[in-house]
Amino acid sequence: MRLQRVARFLILCLIVMSSGIAWQANAEYADVVLNQKSEKEGVRPVIFPHWFHRIRFKCKVCHAELGFKMRVGSNHISMENITAGEFCGACHNGDVAWSADECDLCHSGKPGLKTGIRGGHETMGPGIW
Ligand code: HEC
Ligand code: HEC
Ligand code: HEC
Structure with a gap:
């Protein structure tokens, strides 16, 4: 029946839309941009996922x-x-995770990004921890 087909189409739209929204929130949620010194000193901002x-x-x-x-x-x-093994360097030491020589894996931000959170609580809602 026609009406059923329309209903099915609408439900499909809803599923596609909501998974799209969820995917976007995940991709963006709480990436931390660190750029207090990076760009001033000639490297791209750091993205901390x-x-x-x-x-x-x-x-x-x-x-x-x-x-x-x-x-x-x-x-x-x-x-x-x-490089003294503090902060990120406690793990990014070639042992727990790849080492601090892999500059581009951390300094991967687009030029111009400011220190702060991308995505964030407003996109994901409370209670995620
Ligand atoms: C407690 C340990 C730990 C600390 C501290 C840590 N990392 Fe990591 N990080 C890891 C591990 C483990 C991986 C996964 C490594 C792998 O896939 O081989 C990782 C992966 C990453 C990745 C790649 C993510 C991806 O999508 O593959 C980035 C970028 C990164 N870390 C940046 C940082 C930065 C910047 C800091 C400091 C602000 C930091 N990390 C501090 C353990 C740590
Ligand atoms: C594990 C992640 C990570 C890796 C790998 C990494 N950095 Fe950084 N780097 C950071 C973080 C975090 C900061 C501080 C970010 C800010 O606030 O600007 C930083 C800051 C800097 C700065 C600003 C001055 C200073 O010393 O704080 C320079 C220059 C820099 N990095 C160069 C490099 C170079 C060159 C490499 C590769 C040899 C490298 N980084 C590898 C995370 C990393
Ligand atoms: C691998 C290290 C690491 C782990 C694990 C980690 N954090 Fe973080 N967290 C960071 C870093 C780095 C920052 C940014 C600090 C900065 O900008 O100087 C941060 C920032 C934050 C902030 C402030 C930004 C925001 O999103 O509001 C909160 C709150 C926070 N973390 C909570 C948590 C909670 C809760 C957990 C466990 C579920 C957790 N973190 C696990 C490293 C970590």
Whole structure:
């Protein structure tokens, strides 16, 4: 029947739309841009995929043991402390994860991005932790 076909089409549209929205939120959610010094010193901004890390490690690994404060831009991360094994360098040392020689894997942001969160709580809603 015609009406049934229309209904089926509408339901399909809804499914496609909502999965599209969910996909977008995941791709964007809580990527942290770090660009306090990078561009000033001639490299591209850093993209820290927070979500990628959060599903692999407990919060306290970074926010207690490694001393990352839970506020974007509040940690004084530099290449000096990374190569000394602090912050990102606690893992990106060629042992837990690829090493700090892989500049482009971290300095992958588009020029001009400011320090802050892309995506964020408003796209994903509360309770995701
Ligand atoms: C691999 C390390 C790592 C893990 C694991 C991690 N975080 Fe983070 N988190 C960071 C870094 C780095 C920042 C950005 C800090 C900066 O800009 O100086 C951050 C920022 C934040 C912020 C401030 C930005 C925001 O989104 O509002 C919150 C809140 C936060 N983390 C919560 C969590 C929670 C909750 C977990 C566990 C589910 C977690 N983090 C796991 C490294 C981590
Ligand atoms: C594991 C991630 C990571 C890798 C790999 C990495 N960096 Fe960085 N780098 C950062 C972070 C985080 C900052 C601080 C970002 C900001 O706020 O500008 C930074 C900052 C910098 C700065 C600004 C000055 C300073 O020392 O803080 C320069 C220049 C830089 N990186 C160059 C490099 C070069 C060259 C390489 C490769 C040999 C490299 N980075 C590899 C994460 C990384
Ligand atoms: C607690 C350990 C830990 C810390 C701290 C950490 N990382 Fe990672 N990171 C990992 C691991 C493990 C991977 C996955 C490595 C692999 O796939 O071989 C990873 C992967 C990544 C990736 C690639 C993500 C992808 O999509 O493949 C980026 C970019 C990255 N880290 C940046 C950073 C930056 C920038 C910091 C500091 C702000 C940081 N990481 C701190 C453990 C860590």
